[in-house]
Amino acid sequence: MNMPDFRDLNVFLTGGAGFIGSHTVDELLKLGARVVCLDNFDPYYDRAEKVGNLEFCSTDPRFELIEGDIRDSVLLRHTLRRTKPNIIVHLAARAGVRPSLQDPAGYADVNVQGTAVLLEAAREEGIRDFVFASSSSVYGNQGGGPLAESLPTDTPLSPYGATKKAGEVLCHSYHHVYGMSVACLRFFTVYGPRQRPDLAIRKFVRLALDGEPIPFFGDGSSRRDYTHISDILTGILGAIRWARTSEPRYGIFNLGSAHPISLSELVNMIERSVGQPVQRQMLPLQPGDVFQTYADTSLAEAELGFRHEIEFEDGLREFVRWMIEKRSSES
Ligand code: NAD
Numbered sequence: 001m002n003m004p005d006f007r008d009l010n011v012f013l014t015g016g017a018g019f020i021g022s023h024t025v026d027e028l029l030k031l032g033a034r035v036v037c038l039d040n041f042d043p044y045y046d047r048a049e050k051v052g053n054l055e056f057c058s059t060d061p062r063f064e065l066i067e068g069d070i071r072d073s074v075l076l077r078h079t080l081r082r083t084k085p086n087i088i089v090h091l092a093a094r095a096g097v098r099p100s101l102q103d104p105a106g107y108a109d110v111n112v113q114g115t116a117v118l119l120e121a122a123r124e125e126g127i128r129d130f131v132f133a134s135s136s137s138v139y140g141n142q143g144g145g146p147l148a149e150s151l152p153t154d155t156p157l158s159p160y161g162a163t164k165k166a167g168e169v170l171c172h173s174y175h176h177v178y179g180m181s182v183a184c185l186r187f188f189t190v191y192g193p194r195q196r197p198d199l200a201i202r203k204f205v206r207l208a209l210d211g212e213p214i215p216f217f218g219d220g221s222s223r224r225d226y227t228h229i230s231d232i233l234t235g236i237l238g239a240i241r242w243a244r245t246s247e248p249r250y251g252i253f254n255l256g257s258a259h260p261i262s263l264s265e266l267v268n269m270i271e272r273s274v275g276q277p278v279q280r281q282m283l284p285l286q287p288g289d290v291f292q293t294y295a296d297t298s299l300a301e302a303e304l305g306f307r308h309e310i311e312f313e314d315g316l317r318e319f320v321r322w323m324i325e326k327r328s329s330e331s
Helices: 019-030 047-053 073-083 104-124 159-178 200-209 229-243 263-274 298-304 312-330
Strands: 010-014 034-039 063-067 087-090 129-135 181-187 214-217 250-255 280-283
Touching (some): 010 073, 034 073, 063 073, 073 104, 087 104, 129 229, 159 250, 181 229, 200 312, 263 312
Parallel strands (some): 010 034, 129 181
């Protein structure tokens, strides 16, 4: 990693108290950047988790936390004018596929309206460079092979996926009309320490450690391209560099492991990692869930220097250790 270019960087990062955001903050500070983080501590999961996520950076003088909402255009303009970032990394969102079926308008409000308000504030304050967190959910169901960015993405299966597609499209319009330089990153199921409590690996490991049955959706053949947070960070840093070239550009990049793991394999690996058998509670496939995610990462490798380095079972073992330590420190 080329360190010096990050020392001149002043990043405005939304969603920095969350899972991916807090790791991004830690990494940027480690590389010498200054980070202003905006997060509204959305109640989707426990505030204490998010406060804990910021434990390492909160005392760093190059870090500033603003508790506020990306839909607050006055706050945004005021903050951007005062802090003068040279790039915005926009990770704040209502995340989660299944809950978006219960509150589609709320998801659209934060993920689409919020992104539009932020892009407009960036334009007004002359901030050209922008990284946007999109998702593999934009692909919907598209057969068996790896998914390339060039595939059509007009048929997401959930309101969440639809809002992420809308965010990409909004970013493109700001690139086209105002010359903003935007990298949209399609994350494929991210895991690792601090993972969101609603996501399958964290839920399953918690249940396995408690000796409770794991919900087993469908016949176990659905597959996910689980991607370790440290690989995602390589992609985010690459995207920051990519967006900051002299000519503004727009690009969409998959960040995935390109090694999909089936639900059956996942549960078997969890059994091995926790060292005890787990019960499976058989349930039907859930509406809104895609059958498979499988990233073609060749574009991100060529353009962003992205690499998939953490093998899934190694990452899972590390995650189980983190969960055990977290639970023992809380008890
Ligand atoms: P997260 O919920 O842990 O983090 C999102 C953060 O955004 C939270 O801290 C939340 O408080 C904040 N936020 C929500 N609404 C806000 C608002 N109106 N104003 C300001 N802050 C707000 O989720 P995550 O897993 O870290 O995901 C980060 C981004 O990556 C999201 O955009 C998500 O859609 C995307 N993504 C994540 C995954 C994954 O597997 N985790 C996969 C694909 C895409």
